[in-house]
Amino acid sequence: MTSALITLCVALTGYFATYLNGLRLSQRERSLERLNRQLAELYGPLLALVEANHGAYRMFSRLHPRDDGRNLFQHHPDRPGDQPPTDEELAEWRTWTEAIILPNQRAMRQILTTKADLLVEPEMPGLLMELYVFSAIDEIELPRWVTGTRTRLPQEYPAGAATRYVRARFDELKRKQTRLLGSRG
Numbered sequence: 210m211t212s213a214l215i216t217l218c219v220a221l222t223g224y225f226a227t228y229l230n231g232l233r234l235s236q237r238e239r240s241l242e243r244l245n246r247q248l249a250e251l252y253g254p255l256l257a258l259v260e261a262n263h264g265a266y267r268m269f270s271r272l273h274p275r276d277d278g279r280n281l282f283q284h285h286p287d288r289p290g291d292q293p294p295t296d297e298e299l300a301e302w303r304t305w306t307e308a309i310i311l312p313n314q315r316a317m318r319q320i321l322t323t324k325a326d327l328l329v330e331p332e333m334p335g336l337l338m339e340l341y342v343f344s345a346i347d348e349i350e351l352p353r354w355v356t357g358t359r360t361r362l363p364q365e366y367p368a369g370a371a372t373r374y375v376r377a378r379f380d381e382l383k384r385k386q387t388r389l390l391g392s393r394g
Contacts, residue, residue: 241389243327244382251327252379255320259315259340259375263368265309273301303354313352314344329378336374337368 221348277292281302294302320343325333 237389241386244386244389247327247329248382248386250380251320251324252375252382253262255317256375258317259368259371260318262310262313262370263283265313266368268304269302273298282355299354303351306347307353311344311347312348316340318344323363329381336367336370343360343367 220233271280274300275281275292279291281294281298318341321333321337328334
């Protein structure tokens with residue numbers, strides 16, 4: 210009787226250990242699957258688009274330097290001697306916006322509206338909302354530039370902050386992914 214009881218205890222212990230290990234592995238697989246989706250569908254594409262727009266702006270600034278040394282969007286009418294953008298500068302920027310910036314911004318908005326469930330945060334971060342709104346305003350203003358009825362000059366885009374935010378989330382998720390992949394053995 211004692212040996213049967215010991216055998217039963219060992220069998221039950223083995224069963225529960227196997228069950229708990231399977232549960233742990235299943236949870237790890239689900240975590241890895243979500244991380245992979247976050248990287249592939251949200252943070253990876255968003256990072257590429259934000260960096261592409263930031264790079265396009267830097268290239269525009271190098272190819273079209275201003276005499277006063279400031280960027281095109283740092284004009285403040287209250288400052289004496291401040292040079293507003295010329296019509297030629299705005300026309301060139303409109304060309305870059307139509308060809309590069311707006312298509313990337315549209316893709317960013319699409320990602321944010323269709324993949325928000327993959328955000329690390331429980332709510333949409335303010336910076337991403339700012340990016341969304343900023344790019345939507347550009348959509349509204351661009352046709353007005355073409356007809357000469359623009360209501361505002363381009364505003365400075367939060368490119369640096371957006372790039373830092375998305376890069377930090379991407380890097381954090383990559384580290385977690387590496388840990389999970391390493392622990393799969």
